[in-house]
Amino acid sequence: xxxxxxxxxxxxxxxxxxxxxxxxxxxxxxxxxxxxxxxxxxxxxxxxxxxxxxxxxxxxxxxxxxxxxxxxxxxxxxxxxxxxxxxxxxxxxxxxxxxxxxxxxxxxxxxxxxxxxxxxxxxxxxxxxxxxxxxxxxxxxxxxxxxxxxxxxxxxxxxxxxxxxxxxxx
Numbered sequence: 665x666x667x668x669x670x671x672x673x674x675x676x677x678x679x680x681x682x683x684x685x686x687x688x689x690x691x692x693x694x695x696x697x698x699x700x701x702x703x704x705x706x707x708x709x710x711x712x713x714x715x716x717x718x719x720x721x722x723x724x725x726x727x728x729x730x731x732x733x734x735x736x737x738x739x740x741x742x743x744x745x746x747x748x749x750x751x752x753x754x755x756x757x758x759x760x761x762x763x764x765x766x767x768x769x770x771x772x773x774x775x776x777x778x779x780x781x782x783x784x785x786x787x788x789x790x791x792x793x794x795x796x797x798x799x800x801x802x803x804x805x806x807x808x809x810x811x812x813x814x815x816x817x818x819x820x821x822x823x824x825x826x827x828x829x830x831x832x833x834x
Contacts, residue, residue, distance in 0.1 A: 667758070671751040674716050675803070676706050678750050681726070682742040683804045696728075696735030716754055723753030742804060748795035758795065760788040 680702045685694035699717060703710040717736055720726045725745060726736045738745060751758060761771065761784040769775050802808050 667751070670716065670754050673706075673708050673712065674720065674750050674754040675747055677702050677708065677713055677716060678720070678725070678738075678745070678800055679803050680706055681736060682738055682745075682800050685737060694737055696733065696737050698735040701735075719754045720750070723749070725750060725753055738800070742801040743799050745800040746796050747798045747800065747803065748792055750800070751795065758788055758792045760784040760791065 681697050684697050684701070684705075699713045700710055702708070703713050717726060717728075721728055721736075725739055727739050728734070728736055748758065761781055771781070772778050798808055
């Protein structure tokens with residue numbers, strides 16, 4: 665998977681925003697967080713964050729507040745924001761193949777698809793599925809570790825499911 669600093673930094677900054685948006689005077693209306701504060705805490709260039717947050721705002725994930733005490737807020741609760749949406753909002757493809765997404769031309773010198781293409785394409789899909797299942801709140805509240813089921817558990821579940829379908833068909 666090619667996940668550059670753009671995608672990683674966007675997720676880091678959004679997690680910082682979600683974790684540091686303190687309650688304002690009105691309950692449920694978080695105080696905006698300044699990008700300079702996020703930049704300092706996460707050790708990310710302010711100008712780079714400005715570029716990322718422009719894309720996140722266009723993607724509908726954050727709203728900006730101008731003026732003194734201004735900054736950024738999440739556009740909706742962190743439990744409703746998915747990590748995959750953050751990465752895609754900053755134009756970061758979630759892909760594990762060398763081939764361009766949607767291209768009929770493969771990655772070999774002859775233009776054919778390599779023998780492992782389907783493997784890497786499926787891996788990219790699984791990564792997207794996983795990142796779509798994780799919310800920003802999961803990251804901030806450290807509920808990500810251990811989310812994936814071990815292969816044996818999945819295999820046992822599938823075997824039990826198939827056995828049930830076979831018994832029902834008989």
